[in-house]
Amino acid sequence: xxxxxxxxxxxxxxxxxxxxxxxxxxxxxxxxxEAQKKAERVVVSIFVNPIQFGPKEDFASYxxxxxxxxxxxxxxxxxxxxxxxxxxxxxxxxETYVFNEKRxxxxxxxxxxxxxxxxxxxxxxxxxxxxxxxxxxxxKDYQQFTLLKKMAQDLCFPIEVxxxxxxxxxxxxxxxxxxxxxxPEERALAPELHRAMQMVNEALKGGETxxxxxxxxxxxxxxxxxxxRVEYAEIRGASDLADFSEAIDRPAxxxxxxxxxxxxxxxxxxxxSP
Ligand code: PAF
Numbered sequence: 001x002x003x004x005x006x007x008x009x010x011x012x013x014x015x016x017x018x019x020x021x022x023x024x025x026x027x028x029x030x031x032x033x034e035a036q037k038k039a040e041r042v043v044v045s046i047f048v049n050p051i052q053f054g055p056k057e058d059f060a061s062y063x064x065x066x067x068x069x070x071x072x073x074x075x076x077x078x079x080x081x082x083x084x085x086x087x088x089x090x091x092x093x094x095e096t097y098v099f100n101e102k103r104x105x106x107x108x109x110x111x112x113x114x115x116x117x118x119x120x121x122x123x124x125x126x127x128x129x130x131x132x133x134x135x136x137x138x139x140k141d142y143q144q145f146t147l148l149k150k151m152a153q154d155l156c157f158p159i160e161v162x163x164x165x166x167x168x169x170x171x172x173x174x175x176x177x178x179x180x181x182x183x184p185e186e187r188a189l190a191p192e193l194h195r196a197m198q199m200v201n202e203a204l205k206g207g208e209t210x211x212x213x214x215x216x217x218x219x220x221x222x223x224x225x226x227x228x229r230v231e232y233a234e235i236r237g238a239s240d241l242a243d244f245s246e247a248i249d250r251p252a253x254x255x256x257x258x259x260x261x262x263x264x265x266x267x268x269x270x271x272x273s274p
Pocket of ligand 1: 021047049144
């Protein structure tokens with residue numbers, strides 16, 4: 001993979017990289033199309049990274065469909081699909097990891113210990129293997145995106161990390177490979193999460209800036225849908241994920257995680273300025 005990428009770059013071509021765990025949906029394909037606007041060559045990786053899943057998480061049941069994914073990527077004209085296996089990425093005796101001291105253990109990281117260390121480690125390795133000029137990630141995983149951007153900066157990767165807007169189904173549900181595992185009833189209910197988030201944004205636009213009041217609006221609305229088990233809902237600084245003490249007085253994002261049946265949904269909304 002590295003040799004191929006170096007050949008392209010030696011010929012003066014730019015390389016854009018879209019790391020994924022497969023089960024590709026339109027959100028991933030939008031990242032690929034954006035990558036194609038940025039660079040002559042586009043590489044997609046598919047690797048269900050074992051070290052970013054906790055022992056009780058869905059590593060075994062995570063959807064895997066390499067053949068169908070590969071066909072989708074060929075039809076878009078992707079130049080390379082890099083799909084390593086776990087033994088190549090983490091051979092026996094593997095012992096080096098990357099973590100962020102400040103932001104790995106908040107929000108999703110609090111509920112998924114070790115998750116972001118797994119993500120940062122694998123993406124760091126993938127960056128070294130693919131050596132791209134650009135790397136594109138969906139903003140649905142907002143915390144992941146901010147951590148990867150910071151990693152590229154802190155570890156001096158000469159890579160521009162680009163965040164792309166979340167793609168949604170027409171009813172508002174953020175696209176995710178995990179949506180495939182919702183039952184039809186759960187799928188019908190799932191957009192309520194985004195609807196409750198939009199109510200927070202509407203309240204902010206209407207002049208309500210108190211953090212607690214805004215979060216109560218979300219919590220009250222979600223009480224109508226007891227099938228959800230909300231893990232967290234927080235409003236954080238859009239660029240640094242820092243907490244607000246009271247008033248939302250700078251660009252902010254609402255971040256939410258909730259379980260619905262056996263699926264853990266996450267979503268976020270960059271809030272309109274008050
Ligand atoms: O967002 C994902 O699919 C994964 O966390 C990533 C960035 C490909 C790392 O395994």
